Amino acid sequence: MLVSCLKLNGVRPLYSVIRKSSQKVEDILCLYGDETYDFKDRYRVLDEKDYSRFISQRSMKREPAITRSMTSLAYKIGKEMISLAEGMPNEQIFPFDRIEISTKTGGKILLEGDELDMSLQYLPSQGLPSLLSLLREFQQDVHRPPPLERDVLITNGSQHGIYQCVDLLVDPGDPVITTEFTFTGFNSALRPYDPEILAIPEDEDGLIPSLLEECLSQRSALGQRMPRLLYTIPTGNNPTGTVLPAHRRRQIYELACKYDFLIVEDDPYAFLNYTDTRPPSFLSMDQCGRVIRLDSVSKVVCAGLRGAWATLPAPLLHRAELHMQAELLHPCTLAQVILHRVLEARGSLAAHVERTRALCRQRRDALGAALAGARDLPQFARWDTPRAGLFYWLTLHDVPDAYDMAFRTALSHGLLVCPGQAFTFATRAPAPHVRLTFTRAPLAALRGAAERLRDVLRAESARPPRRLRATDG
CATH class of the missing domain: 3.40.640.10 (Type I PLP-dependent aspartate aminotransferase-like (Major domain))
Known part of the structure; x- marks a missing residue:
């Protein structure tokens, strides 16, 4: 059914036991x-x-x-x-009798009976x-x-x-x-x-x-x-x-x-x-x-x-x-x-989003501090602090193509970075960029990661230009 102006159609909301708050x-x-x-x-x-x-x-x-x-x-x-x-299969063949999910804040999602049958159909x-x-x-x-x-x-x-x-x-x-x-x-x-x-x-x-x-x-x-x-x-x-x-x-x-x-x-x-x-x-x-x-x-x-x-x-x-x-x-x-x-549960979702954003901002700032604190790294790359999302985007000064650097030099230094070719349609064209994700690496490892990146760029900058080896994808 098509809806004008995103109006509600009056369907009864599902039962929820997730804890709510006043924030939306x-x-x-x-x-x-x-x-x-x-x-x-x-x-x-x-x-x-x-x-x-x-x-x-x-x-x-x-x-x-x-x-x-x-x-x-x-x-x-x-x-x-x-x-x-x-x-449709008969719901009696479904082998599940109850599904319960507990959240880290003490809330629960409980599915059983007719609602569980509907969830499996x-x-x-x-x-x-x-x-x-x-x-x-x-x-x-x-x-x-x-x-x-x-x-x-x-x-x-x-x-x-x-x-x-x-x-x-x-x-x-x-x-x-x-x-x-x-x-x-x-x-x-x-x-x-x-x-x-x-x-x-x-x-x-x-x-x-x-x-x-x-x-x-x-x-x-x-x-x-x-x-x-x-x-x-x-x-x-x-x-x-x-x-x-x-x-x-x-x-x-x-x-x-x-x-x-x-x-x-x-x-x-x-x-x-x-x-x-x-x-x-x-x-x-x-x-x-x-x-x-x-x-x-x-x-x-x-x-x-x-x-x-x-x-x-x-x-x-x-x-x-x-x-x-x-x-x-x-x-x-x-x-x-x-x-x-x-x-x-919009209140719970809003509180969770705020916690998530704070955690990601902390990690963004930690990687930014590590990059800025890695001696000589700014000589080899330029970056801006990301305003949203999960990534730093680095432009490399003396490395015209980051593909081989990512898959050879960086790996040999125990570092995994994503080359710029991953984000262009023309994956065989040179791209002097790398993307760094700040969400999953341990906070304690970010300083060492920045120092490894500096060493990678230093080594790569000293090499003669190499032929691009990017894949078709």
């Missing part, structure tokens, strides 16, 4: 803007027919799976209907109805999106959402906008489509809108094929750690309206913004129906849960749901029930 997630995120936008007064609001020009030819060929439609009906019509339609492809209802409310509270026909789709992690967007919106050879260095998972999803990558440089504030506009203006003037998609990680770009300020987000959104492309806002680090400002999300300013937002709790709750969701304009959600039907029927039901419990 929306109070610590504040991803909505305080200003009034006028985009819809200057640009056309997309309607259902407009989206046909964005949808890939492959996606247009998908048809609804009749059996999946029957499953959706079964969740809507209630027990008074006798069903001989769905290909098939679902409609869009997701668990009660979780969808909760997420509609969550998105409304956190983003306050402008009134449009949009809804939520549960995904199996943000990477699944990325893959969905690529399948939905990209045809072979299409131009696609992204930052010069971006999440490797996006490039991996794109690679089979042989796209033309329009890689826009960043500065300390992220993607530079003036360079994006220059690129688009030149292509338009030359009659070149125009992009239909921009992919961005606005808060804590992986790997650079930048945070797009509010005025740049507004500029980029207006360029989307002016040059007719959609924005995929992948925001897994929204909870890990270490600055004092909370720029509004692209979703919060989307008056014209140009934003697909991907959310995840992988970085702040647990990665293995694969708890994530996409918020899309209704016509695009319909197409994405058809992909879901063909690809995996639906994400794990049990994981969705657990995600529901986590998000339902």
Whole structure:
């Protein structure tokens, strides 16, 4: 069922015994803007027919799976209907009688009886109805999106959402906008489509809108094929750690309206913004129906849960749901029930997010101090303190390509770092960068890690240039 303005559909929330507090997630995120936008007064609001020009030819060929439609009906019509339609197993064969999860703060998630049976059964492809209802409310509270026909789709992690967007919106050879260095998972999803990558440089504030506009203006003037998609990680770009300020987000959104492309806002680090400002999300300013937002709790709750969701304009959600039907029927039901419990207890989630952010900030600062304190290291590399996310991004002064350094010299010094090629589409091109993750290494080991990195760079800088050996991936 399509929902206008993310309104609740009245589904009863699941029972929860997670301890609550007065703090709310929306109070610590504040991803909505305080200003009034006028985009819809200057640009056309997309309607259902407009989206046909964005949808890939492959996606247009998908048809609804009749059996999946029957499953959706079964969740809507209630027990008074006798069903001989769905290909579901009988709950009596499920070997589990009770599932209990205890949290580190003393809370519990308990599943048993009918609720446990439901947690182990098939679902409609869009997701668990009660979780969808909760997420509609969550998105409304956190983003306050402008009134449009949009809804939520549960995904199996943000990477699944990325893959969905690529399948939905990209045809072979299409131009696609992204930052010069971006999440490797996006490039991996794109690679089979042989796209033309329009890689826009960043500065300390992220993607530079003036360079994006220059690129688009030149292509338009030359009659070149125009992009239909921009992919961005606005808060804590992986790997650079930048945070797009509010005025740049507004500029980029207006360029989307002016040059007719959609924005995929992948925001897994929204909870890990270490600055004092909370720029509004692209979703919060989307008056014209140009934003697909991907959310995840992988970085702040647990990665293995694969708890994530996409918020899309209704016509695009319909197409994405058809992909879901063909690809995996639906994400794990049990994981969705657990995600529901986590998000339902907003006070507990808010407190947990604050603790998580404090821990990550402490580790960020510790690695920063170790890098700055490693004698002579600044002679070999430059870096900025990441404003969000999990990574330091280093630019190497005397090492034009970091690939062999990462896989040879660094390993021989007992150090594992990620070379810059991992974050470019052209993985065979030289990249004088490395990404350092500050979340898992023991705090006591960070000083030694920085000193090893200095020794690696010193040794590598003394070597003659070596031929690039990067893989195709």
